[in-house]
Amino acid sequence: MKAYELQHTTGIDGWVAVEKPQPQPGPGQALVRIHAVSLNYRDLIIARGTYPGTKPPIIPVSDGAGEVVAVGPGVTRVKPGDRVAPTFFQVWTDGERTPEKVAHALGGGVPGVLAEYVCLDAEGLALLPDWLSFEEAATLPCAAVTAWNALVPQGGLKAGQTVLAQGTGGVSIFALQFARILGARVILTSSSDEKLQRGKQLGADGLVNYKKSPDWAKDVLALTGGQGVDHVLEVGGAATLPLSVRATKEGGHIALIGLLTGAPGKPDNAATGSKHLRVVSTYVGSRAMFEDMLRAMTPQKTKPVIDRVFPFSEAREALRYMESGGHFGKIVVSV
Numbered sequence: 001m002k003a004y005e006l007q008h009t010t011g012i013d014g015w016v017a018v019e020k021p022q023p024q025p026g027p028g029q030a031l032v033r034i035h036a037v038s039l040n041y042r043d044l045i046i047a048r049g050t051y052p053g054t055k056p057p058i059i060p061v062s063d064g065a066g067e068v069v070a071v072g073p074g075v076t077r078v079k080p081g082d083r084v085a086p087t088f089f090q091v092w093t094d095g096e097r098t099p100e101k102v103a104h105a106l107g108g109g110v111p112g113v114l115a116e117y118v119c120l121d122a123e124g125l126a127l128l129p130d131w132l133s134f135e136e137a138a139t140l141p142c143a144a145v146t147a148w149n150a151l152v153p154q155g156g157l158k159a160g161q162t163v164l165a166q167g168t169g170g171v172s173i174f175a176l177q178f179a180r181i182l183g184a185r186v187i188l189t190s191s192s193d194e195k196l197q198r199g200k201q202l203g204a205d206g207l208v209n210y211k212k213s214p215d216w217a218k219d220v221l222a223l224t225g226g227q228g229v230d231h232v233l234e235v236g237g238a239a240t241l242p243l244s245v246r247a248t249k250e251g252g253h254i255a256l257i258g259l260l261t262g263a264p265g266k267p268d269n270a271a272t273g274s275k276h277l278r279v280v281s282t283y284v285g286s287r288a289m290f291e292d293m294l295r296a297m298t299p300q301k302t303k304p305v306i307d308r309v310f311p312f313s314e315a316r317e318a319l320r321y322m323e324s325g326g327h328f329g330k331i332v333v334s335v
Contacts, residue, residue, distance in 0.1 A: 003115030006060045009049030012319045023119040025072035030122045035134035037064040039322050039331045040142045054108045062106040064113035065137035075122045083128040087287045088141045090124030094288040126290045131301050139304040139330040143170030148293040149285035150255035159183030161230035168195045170330045173305050175233045217246035250275050255282040305329030
């Protein structure tokens with residue numbers, strides 16, 4: 001079969017096209033023919049060698065979707081022909097996050113899905129509705145489940161509340177879509193007026209260009225009548241967290257998700273404590289969360305926003321496109 005291996009962590013060229021034997025499912029496993037994968041910022045920093053716990057050579061990328069073609073001994077949960085997407089954490093099926101459940105994530109601690117065939121834990125597969133294409137479904141395991149977990153299981157989002165989504169990458173656009181499904185208002189930030197207008201078409205209520213307005217917390221406060229937002233999806237990291245704290249209302253919630261500015265955010269206890277903020281680290285989620293999210297998307301058949309689909313032969317070009325930051329929504333590779 002065709003696959004990519006991360007053979008060294010010196011950058012995007014560490015992704016090397018290879019031929020490997022097609023794997024065979026063992027006990028409790030399913031063999032999945034991968035039809036599409038999607039990229040996350042995590043894939044880029046793994047390739048750069050700045051993400052802990054990854055030892056080359058390894059098949060990269062956590063997010064994909066495909067069809068079960070065979071199952072190993074003892075598997076009854078899925079069968080050949082089922083359309084599935086693997087969960088980011090193969091053994092976190094339900095319940096609270098524990099170190100054991102999140103010890104090994106696809107494409108990092110264990111081999112990923114940038115290959116024609118992969119063997120996966122049958123318990124770590126989500127069954128897909130027929131109204132989602134493989135390309136659309138491939139965008140869901142990391143970014144979408146992260147946004148869902150931040151807003152619903154962790155955040156307890158209620159209709160009428162306000163969500164601040166930073167930027168227009170996968171997590172933030174999913175947060176915009178889920179918040180709208182659940183009847184919440186959304187303020188979207190970006191350095192691009194064009195991207196902000198696209199966000200408005202998806203239902204964003206407030207728009208803030210942080211390049212034109214570096215002190216963007218002031219703009220967010222103005223858009224909320226001085227109150228601040230109920231929820232923040234903090235994807236920037238250390239450089240943006242202080243502004244997020246200022247933009248959040250008393251008793252509000254900040255989901256710590258990303259490190260796009262180079263380092264993870266560490267909340268100032270004095271600042272967060274004085275406002276009684278709930279600051280929670282969000283690390284994707286469980287299979288049960290994935291399934292709840294799919295149920296919430298189904299009534300309106302909410303479609304993921306895909307910026308561009310690359311052919312398998314151009315997987316490295318897809319990662320370079322992610323590095324450029326020019327995308328709106330998700331970047332997909334057709335396998």
